[in-house]
Amino acid sequence: MRKYDCIIVGGGLAALTCALELSLENKKVSLFEAHEYLGGRTSSWNEKGMYVESGFHRYIGYYSNMPKVLHKAGIDLNKMVTWEEQVEIMIPDQDESVVMGVAPFFGPLKLIRSILGNNPTLSTKDKTSLISFFIFGFKDYLLNPEKLDKVSIKQYADLYHVSDQAFNYLIIPLSSGILFLPPERYSAYVFFGLFAPGIPKFYKMRIGAFLGGMSEIMCNPIGERIKECGGEIFLNQPIDSLLLSEDQSEVHGVFNGAGERIEADYVVWATSVVAMKNVFRNHFAEATWFKEIEKLKMMHACTFQIELTEPVLPKDITTFGPNTCLGSFSEQSRSTFQGSKGRLSIILTPPEKFLDLSKEKTLEIVLEDLKRVKIHIGREQIIDYQKIDHPNDFYSLAPGINQHRPTQTTPIKNLYLAGDYTLQPYFATMEGAVTSGMNAAKLVEDGNRK
Ligand SMILES: Cc1cc2nc3c(=O)[nH]c(=O)nc-3n(C[C@H](O)[C@H](O)[C@H](O)COP(=O)(O)OP(=O)(O)OC[C@H]3O[C@@H](n4cnc5c(N)ncnc54)[C@H](O)[C@@H]3O)c2cc1C
Incomplete structure (x- = not known):
């Protein structure tokens, strides 16, 4: 029977961050990942002979926890990504495209040109129609978040009379282009919340494209650092259930797919929301706190x-x-x-x-x-x-869902959650996953000090 200070379930950025933070504190950690490679939604692998990735990712210049973790893992951010100072919006069925500067400090001219320059697709009137949308959006994000989370981006854009052109060629790319959903189904709170942390750090804004497969250049090196600090990593090892006290009030470990019992003082469950629900439902279906999590679509x-x-x-x-x-x-x-x-x-x-x-x-x-x-x-x-x-x-990033995100704590003693769906300010992003992993590690460390 194996025994650890902390078991971490999952091998995505949330799990890797948590395992790295704890192993740097000399905790005996063990990370179990269901797939045969690390990275989860930031991974790269060979799919039937083709080298693929979970999907193309961009590092946003204002991220602050992710660079700390990369640094601790010995990864040089400037070698991991190449920087983009502009993005392009290609207008369908027309010969036009809009080039937008995104780096006020690193590429100011490109940004100024895209705001002030004459563009056949977005007139000055279209651009002006966005001013009150953004000003009130960020104000509501800070002062009225619950109200903002009741409406979709489309409803909010209608409220501030955003022109059709500005909606089609700027708001749609910034919503469905970044987090998949069309503006009719996407919470205005999440939309403004994703950009809000960039305002005080506007000078850091730019976009980083990965210079290699994300497992190879980011997740595996974090894994190697965990191992150097004495942590163990098991691939191809899905965890099937929790080892709980008889009254289910405390966690003592997990069972892997082969039914092996693995004990630990703490368990951090760091999978995506669906994988967490599928396992937790078997233990906690009747518990009020879990019924609340079930509302998270x-x-x-x-x-x-x-x-x-x-x-x-x-x-x-x-x-x-x-x-x-x-x-x-x-x-x-x-x-x-x-x-x-x-x-x-x-x-x-x-x-x-x-x-x-x-x-x-x-x-x-x-x-x-x-x-x-x-x-x-x-x-x-x-x-x-x-x-x-x-x-x-x-x-789901739809209106009204954000309130159902759980924090990293659970009512079960020594059981914590991590993952981009858990409550932290960066929504479903790499920075969000890393932040949740840091928070969970802190909870384990605080628990140890008691
Ligand atoms: C297509 C796409 C594009 C994206 N673009 C960006 C972007 O540009 N910028 C950005 O910041 N973010 C982006 N994201 C979001 C970002 O990838 C995620 O927010 C982040 O990777 C989530 O990390 P996580 O650790 O919370 O979860 P995951 O990465 O999902 O990790 C969970 C891990 O748990 C494992 N697991 C599941 N069940 C079990 C089990 N029972 N036992 C053991 N292991 C288990 C899974 O295999 C997985 O490896 C994108 C995501 C996708 C899919």
Whole structure:
């Protein structure tokens, strides 16, 4: 029988952060990941002969906990990502695109040009129509969060008379392009909340694209650091249930898929929300606190990746295709997939439309929508392609859901939660996952000091 100070269930960023923080404090930790690779929703692996990723990711310059964890793991952020100072919005069925500066300090001219410059797609009137939307949105985020979480982005944009052009070509990319959902179904609270931490840190704003597969250049090195500090990592080891005291008030460990009992003083459950619910339901279905967690609805994500004979875009930058299935996409052959001659990575929207579609049918729809934004890919250019599904992996960002997110504590003694769905200010992002992992580690350390 094995015994640890803390068992951490999961191998995504929340779990890795928690395990790293605790092992640096000389705790005897053990991390159990269900898959054969680390990273969860920030991972890269070989899928039927094609090197793929969970979906293309961007590091946002204002993140503050994630760089701390990377530093502790010995990862140089500037070698892990390449910086983008602008993004592009490709307007379907027109020959136009909007280039937006996103780095006030690192690329001020690009930002000023995109705000003040004349653009045939977004007139000065369209841009002006956004001013009160953003000012009142950030004000409501700070002073009236509950009110803001009752409405969708679309309702909020209507309230402040955002023009159709500004809505279509700016608000849609910033909603469905970033977190998959169309503005009609996306809470205005989450929308403003995602950008709000960037305001006081505007000078740090820019976007980082990964310079390699996320498991290889980020998650595995964090795992190696955990092991150097004495932590243990088990891959391919799903945890099936908790080892609880008879009255279910205290956790003493877990059981793995083979039924092996593994004991620990603390357990941090750091999976996605759906995986947590599936296991916890077997133990706590009748408990009031768990019934509250059951109210936390979930949503899917779906990505599509095409290996090509040549690059299809002149630069590897974040690109949006509003009013198409191309929520956001990027050529990646000069950044994340440098071994590829051409590589397009796409986040599909709305995700539920694609979840049950075959990859062949999805390819047809994707190629049609790419044509609408003037990207023509012939079948002879396609070497391989894969659709990567994330069913129910996210907590829903719809209005009214945020209040049901649990904190990292549970009423069960020595059982803590981590994961991007748990309550922290950064929503369903890498920074959110890392923050939840730090919080859970702190709770374990505080518990130890008592
Ligand atoms: C397509 C896509 C694009 C994204 N883009 C961005 C972006 O640009 N910027 C950004 O900041 N964030 C982005 N995110 C969000 C970010 O990836 C997530 O918020 C973050 O990775 C979540 O980490 P986590 O540790 O909470 O959960 P996960 O990464 O889901 O980790 C949970 C882990 O638990 C494991 N597990 C599940 N059940 C068990 C079990 N029973 N036993 C053992 N292990 C188990 C899983 O295999 C998984 O590895 C994106 C996500 C996706 C899917």
